[in-house]
Amino acid sequence: MAAAGGDGEKSGCRWVDAARYAAAAVVTLLIAVVIVKAIKVVLRPEPLQLWVAGGSVSAVAIIPPPPTEMVKLGLSIWAQNPSDRVRMYFLNITAYLFDKNTSAAASTDPTYDSMIYFPAKDIVAVQLEGLESVLQMNAKKSNIPDYFQLLYNGGSMSDVTLRLDGNLITEVTSEVNKTRRATYYCEQLLVGGDANDKTVKNKQKAICKQRQGT
Structure with a gap:
């Protein structure tokens, strides 16, 4: 027992x-x-935030003797790093402008589908700070044949989308960086028009939406 x-x-x-x-x-x-x-x-901190100031792209006619007329396109992109821990870099950027009849998100060949494309400046955003990146390009008629005359004569285009493709790098530590392909879409932009017009003056900033690559 x-x-x-x-x-x-x-x-x-x-x-x-x-x-x-x-x-x-x-x-x-x-x-x-x-x-x-x-x-x-x-x-995976909060993503880099981008927006287009005034939601618009300026288009100013440059009037030398023909056939070298050009339109100077310009826009201001603001970037904000919301993280208090890491720096963020958006590098090797290509900017594309799409008219309202072409989907920027669906395009697999943006150099062909876009109205015009051009390189953009690298963006380096330190913790909790914002910065402005000014993009400018002198476009010839051959660069933007379908819309050149409209913009050259002071006309405007609405519902234009700016697509930004680049490499988004997050500085995890001083020795380790995380890199991924990223695309931003800045929609409903106004291109051209009179800068003194109320439609242009009262337009709000266009916040860009991000799509990350795999």
């Missing part, structure tokens, strides 16, 4: 030990989950 009682006590101890091990495993798992989430927060 004594031996049977001893076996019962040992069995009870095994159950207690098993419960302790299970509890320890759960605690370890929870700690691991918290660590993983913390790493994700560091590696």
Whole structure:
């Protein structure tokens, strides 16, 4: 009988030990989950924010003797880094302008589908700070044949989309950077028109939406 009682006590101890091990495993798992989430927060901070000032692209006629007439296109892009931990870089940027009849998001060949495209300046945004990047291009009729005369004569285009393709780099530490392909879409832009017109003056900034590559 004594031996049977001893076996019962040992069995009870095994159950207690098993419960302790299970509890320890759960605690370890929870700690691991918290660590993983913390790493994700560091590696995936809030995205770089971009917008087009005034929601518009200026178009000014340059009038030398024909056939070298040109239209000077200009816009101001603002970038804001919302993170207080990491720097962000948007590099090797190509800017494309799409008219309202062509989907910038659906285009797999933006150099062909866009109205015009041109390189943009690299953006380096330090923690919790914003900066302005001014883009300008002198466009000939051959660069933008379908719309050149309209813009050259002071006309305007509405519902234009600016697409920005580039490499978005997040500085995780001083030695480790996370790089991914990213695309921003800045929609409902006004191109051209009179800068003194109320439609242009009262237009709000156009916030750009981001789509990240894989």
